[in-house]
Structure formats: C-alpha cells, structure tokens
Amino acid sequence: MYMINAQDIEKLAGLARLSISEEEKEELTKNMGSILAYIDAIKKATEANKKANTEEIYGVRNVMREDSEPHQSGMYSEKILNEAPRREGDYVKVKKIL
Amino acid sequence: MIIDLKNLTIKKVHEHFIKGDFTALDLARAYLKNIESKNKDLNAYLEVFDDVEEQAKIADDKIKAGKADILTGIPFAIKDNILIEGRIASSASKILENYHATYDATVIKKLKEAGAIFLGRTNMDEFAMGGSTENSAFGVTKNPYDHTRVAGGSSGGSAVVVAGDMALVALGSDTGGSVRQPASFCGLVGLKPTYGSVSRYGLMAMGSSLDQIGPITKTAEDAEIIFNEVHGKDINDSTTIFENTHPKKDLKNKKLIIGIPKNFINKDGVDKEVFTNFEASIAKIKLLGYEVKEISLSDIDYSLAVYYIIMSAEASTNLSRFDGVKYGLHKDGKNLLEDYLMTRGEGLGKEVRRRILLGTYVLSSGYYDAYYNKANDIRKTIKKTFDNVFREVDVILTPTTPTPAFKIGEKSKDPLQMYLEDVFTVTANLTGMPAISVPSGFTNDKLPIGMQFIASHGRENILFEISKVFEKNGVK
Numbered sequence: 306m307y308m309i310n311a312q313d314i315e316k317l318a319g320l321a322r323l324s325i326s327e328e329e330k331e332e333l334t335k336n337m338g339s340i341l342a343y344i345d346a347i348k349k350a351t352e353a354n355k356k357a358n359t360e361e362i363y364g365v366r367n368v369m370r371e372d373s374e375p376h377q378s379g380m381y382s383e384k385i386l387n388e389a390p391r392r393e394g395d396y397v398k399v400k401k402i403l
Numbered sequence: 404m405i406i407d408l409k410n411l412t413i414k415k416v417h418e419h420f421i422k423g424d425f426t427a428l429d430l431a432r433a434y435l436k437n438i439e440s441k442n443k444d445l446n447a448y449l450e451v452f453d454d455v456e457e458q459a460k461i462a463d464d465k466i467k468a469g470k471a472d473i474l475t476g477i478p479f480a481i482k483d484n485i486l487i488e489g490r491i492a493s494s495a496s497k498i499l500e501n502y503h504a505t506y507d508a509t510v511i512k513k514l515k516e517a518g519a520i521f522l523g524r525t526n527m528d529e530f531a532m533g534g535s536t537e538n539s540a541f542g543v544t545k546n547p548y549d550h551t552r553v554a555g556g557s558s559g560g561s562a563v564v565v566a567g568d569m570a571l572v573a574l575g576s577d578t579g580g581s582v583r584q585p586a587s588f589c590g591l592v593g594l595k596p597t598y599g600s601v602s603r604y605g606l607m608a609m610g611s612s613l614d615q616i617g618p619i620t621k622t623a624e625d626a627e628i629i630f631n632e633v634h635g636k637d638i639n640d641s642t643t644i645f646e647n648t649h650p651k652k653d654l655k656n657k658k659l660i661i662g663i664p665k666n667f668i669n670k671d672g673v674d675k676e677v678f679t680n681f682e683a684s685i686a687k688i689k690l691l692g693y694e695v696k697e698i699s700l701s702d703i704d705y706s707l708a709v710y711y712i713i714m715s716a717e718a719s720t721n722l723s724r725f726d727g728v729k730y731g732l733h734k735d736g737k738n739l740l741e742d743y744l745m746t747r748g749e750g751l752g753k754e755v756r757r758r759i760l761l762g763t764y765v766l767s768s769g770y771y772d773a774y775y776n777k778a779n780d781i782r783k784t785i786k787k788t789f790d791n792v793f794r795e796v797d798v799i800l801t802p803t804t805p806t807p808a809f810k811i812g813e814k815s816k817d818p819l820q821m822y823l824e825d826v827f828t829v830t831a832n833l834t835g836m837p838a839i840s841v842p843s844g845f846t847n848d849k850l851p852i853g854m855q856f857i858a859s860h861g862r863e864n865i866l867f868e869i870s871k872v873f874e875k876n877g878v879k
Contacts, residue, residue: 324748
C-alpha cells in the first residue's frame with residue numbers, strides 16, 4: 306500500500322491552501338507515495354550528527370541591521386499597487402477575514 | 404563583415420566592437436534574425452523584448468565614447484524568474500503570467516551598469532521545479548540537437564538560446580542542478596557558484612538555502628567573465644558572502660589533484676554511454692598531467708532524498724506568498740479562503756502543487772523530526788564529508804547527469820524518475836560548493852554529454868582553470 310492516502314492528500318492540500326480535483330487526488334496518492342517511499346530511506350542513516358544548527362549547515366550567520374534610514378515614503382507605492390489584483394485608492398483590497 | 408555567431412565569445416565580441424568590425428546593433432540584429440527563424444520551433448524564449456535595438460544603440464554610444472566595459476553590448480538572455488524592472492517575470496507560471504517586476508534584481512542592475520543587452524526572457528520549468536522544461540505553463544522547450552528530446556531544466560530556455568545562437572550568453576538559476584543539467588544536455592558550460600557568492604535579490608525564491616544564479620555559456624572563459632561581474636556582497640541579500648569568507652589556498656605551481664568518487668558512480672545507475680564517456684574523461688585527465696585519486700564519500704547515497712526533503716520544505720514555505728492578494732493571478736471565490744484555494748489551485752501547475760504538498764508533509768507536526776530535521780542532520784554530515792575530502796583533493800569529478808537528454812514525455816509521468824536525474828548535481832547545492840558542467844563528448848546519436856567539476860567553497864577559480872585546460876585540449 307502507498308504511504309499516503311486520499312484523505313491525507315486532502316488534509317495537506319487544505320493546509321497548503323490548494324484546491325485539488327478528485328482525479329488529481331488519486332494520481333497524487335500514487336506518485337507522492339513512491340516519492341515518500343524513496344525519501345523514507347533517510348531513516349536508515351544512523352551516523353548523522355544530531356542538532357545541526359543553521360550556521361553549521363550553511364556556513365553563514367544571520368545578518369541583522371538597524372531598522373532605520375527608510376526610503377522616501379510612497380516612492381514605490383504606485384508600482385507595487387499596480388500589480389495588486391484589486392485595489393482601492395492606495396490600499397490593496399481584500400475580502401473580510403472575520 | 405559577416406558575423407560568425409557560432410564561434411563568438413565575450414572577449415572576441417568585445418575586440419570586434421573596439422576595432423569597429425561590427426556594432427552592438429549589428430550583433431543584436433543578427434541574434435534577432437536567428438530568433439525569428441528558430442524560436443517558434445524550439446520555444447526557448449517566452450518573450451523577446453521590443454526595445455533590443457534601442458538598448459544596443461545605447462551600448463554603441465558607450466563603445467564609441469571609449470567607455471566600454473567587457474560586457475557592454477553583450478547580448479544576454481535572462482531566465483524568467485529573474486526580475487527586470489517593468490518587464491514581465493512569470494517563472495513560466497500562470498499565476499504570474501501578467502506580473503511586471505517592480506525592481507531590478509541585483510545581477511540585472513550590475514549587468515545594466517556594465518551595458519549588457521537583454522534580448523528576452525527564457526522558458527523554464529514553472530518556478531524552477533523540474534529537469535526538462537516540461538513543467539512550463541507555456542509549453543516545452545526542445546533540444547536543438549534533437550527536437551524530440553528535452554533541453555533539460557529547469558533553465559532549459561537559457562541553455563537552448565545559447566546552443567541555438569539566439570543569444571551569446573544567458574543567466575539561469577540552480578537549486579539542484581538547474582543550470583548544470585541543461586548546459587550538459589545542450590553541449591554548454593554551466594556554473595553553479597558558491598552559495599552566497601552571487602546575490603539572489605530579485606531571483607524568485609524556491610529553496611532559499613540552495614538557490615544560486617549562474618551563467619550558461621559556450622566557454623569556461625565566458626562563464627568566468629560573467630561570474631566576475633555579477634558576484635559580490637549585496638546589502639539586499641543577507642546570505643551573500645565576502646571575498647574572504649572562505650579561506651583561499653595558494654595553487655601556484657601546484658599539481659591539481661582530482662578526486663573520483665567511485666562508490667557513487669556505478670554502472671547500474673548511469674547510462675552506458677555516459678559511463679564510457681566518464682571513464683574516457685578520467686583517462687584524458689591523467690594524460691593532461693593531473694593526479695587522479697579515488698575517494699570515498701560516505702552518506703552521499705542519501706543526498707538526493709535529503710535534497711528533495713529540504714527543497715520541498717523551503718519551496719512550500721516560499722510559495723505561500725502567492726495568494727492572489729498582493730500580485731499575480733486572482734480567482735474570486737465566495738470568501739477569502741476560497742480565493743486562496745482557487746487562485747493557488749488554478750494558478751499553480753501540477754509539479755509545483757506536488758512539491759508544495761510534499762513540503763507541507765515533511766514539515767507537518769509528527770513528521771517534522773523524522774524528515775525535515777533528520778534531513779538537515781544528514782546534510783551537515785554530507786558537508787563534513789566533503790570538507791574532509793577537500794583536504795586531500797582540489798577538485799571532484801563526476802558525470803553531470805546519469806543520462807543524456809531524454810525524450811519529451813519519457814519521464815514526465817513519473818516524478819521520481821525525473822528526480823533521479825539530479826543525483827550528481829544536488830550535493831553541490833546541499834553543501835554550498837561551486838560546481839561547473841563542461842562538455843565532455845557526444846553519444847553515438849550525437850547527443851551532448853557533460854561532466855561536472857566540484858571545488859571547495861569559494862574556489863571557482865580552480866573550476867575555470869581546469870575547464871579551460873579541457874576545452875583547449877579538445878575534449879568535446
């Protein structure tokens with residue numbers, strides 16, 4: 306049997322905010338099942354060091370800067386708002402959340 | 404003079420410009436003519452810009468004024484996931500089909516300052532997810548050597564425009580092999596620089612701990628020139644490194660030692676002709692006077708699984724920004740949740756949705772430790788393994804891909820088969836090491852084969868040096 310079933314796919318799709326058709330659910334169950342079976346092999350790796358931290362993995366540290374010297378207000382607003390699917394004045398229009 | 408596009412390199416073009424043999428406008432027109440006759444069939448460009456001639460005229464003014472940089476007037480093609488202000492950048496996705504970039508990527512800014520010309524934006528697997536350009540929402544790109552075969556991917560369009568003389572050079576992005584694999588399928592040079600050496604500001608993020616922008620070119624020298632121009636610390640990308648981040652070692656008068664990971668490259672997993680070609684390449688290396696050493700890389704068998712866990716986890720997070728609210732496609736549902744579901748469900752293609760689901764799975768509660776954390780632990784071990792090996796050798800040699808360009812449709816039904824194509828390339832992304840694919844010959848059917856040199860962090864110079872020696876000695 307596959308490592309994942311149609312209900313699992315449905316749940317993941319909900320979490321990821323994706324609508325998925327019934328037909329595709331079936332296909333995904335199958336091919337995600339074989340991908341998961343493949344990546345499952347890492348469970349056999351025993352020599353792995355525990356608690357890898359990001360600096361050890363990437364070789365770089367997180368870089369912070371002061372939250373200062375802002376650009377001139379409104380400089381980019383029009384360009385960015387022009388790309389929004391729906392706007393009202395200088396606002397991006399969104400449906401109510403509650 | 405008649406422009407011989409096939410044999411042009413950046414340096415040659417630059418010299419012709421300076422001598423006045425032809426202008427940037429002449430050259431741009433020669434490429435536009437070629438694009439006109441070839442692109443319809445190969446589907447390598449998603450868009451050819453309508454202001455190419457104007458760009459070329461500006462470059463010519465600069466040349467005439469004696470202010471030419473090495474890249475002034477050089478015609479570039481740009482992968483569709485790199486932002487050029489005011490132009491569409493779609494990542495070959497329906498969700499960004501009509502999205503206009505609101506700023507220049509740092510690499511674009513640098514190329515503009517140098518006076519480079521942008522011919523157009525190239526086709527790719529949607530959001531750089533794939534190894535064949537079959538996942539583009541705008542149709543597959545064909546391999547110029549055999550139109551029934553894939554160009555590779557995800558930077559397939561960038562490779563084909565260079566191989567088909569529709570641009571002199573191109574930029575791609577490489578998360579698990581997306582520059583090197585199409586370069587090898589199309590008989591070209593493809594460089595994945597050290598993680599952090601080239602700014603990713605303005606590159607659409609896929610796997611943020613893996614992504615790098617890299618050049619696709621006909622020669623190692625061209626790749627070197629572009630790398631030298633675009634790399635460097637960038638205040639807008641906190642992961643960029645300084646020149647001295649990775650310690651350099653003196654290589655003058657030193658005989659380079661090439662490591663061959665025999666345990667990793669076995670006959671079962673590699674196409675017969677690729678394997679034979681690889682053995683022949685090793686023999687040539689020895690003839691060229693390099694020392695060859697067999698090396699063993701433990702835990703490397705897990706690298707592909709580790710890659711697909713980390714990449715999909717990061718991609719699912721990065722792609723959550725496409726919600727139909729801020730920019731891109733918007734599908735209207737009954738409420739906000741429905742807007743999200745429909746916009747993402749309809750706007751994102753099959754492979755992208757699959758990877759988002761996979762990433763959501765490995766990051767979900769209950770599986771997080773077993774997959775994502777474990778993968779990171781193994782990633783660290785793999786990195787350590789390579790760090791140790793690079794105390795003994797200067798370069799590691801592998802084939803770039805286990806097969807030459809495959810047939811269109813051959814692997815697209817089975818995602819796992821497609822993923823296995825990345826087996827030799829993903830380690831450089833997992834560890835952050837630079838790697839280059841160079842042409843190493845042809846199959847009996849005249850399909851290009853490539854091989855890959857990997858160096859330790861910050862040592863692109865070794866990769867360029869050895870690649871140039873190979874080119875000069877007719878390993879083609």
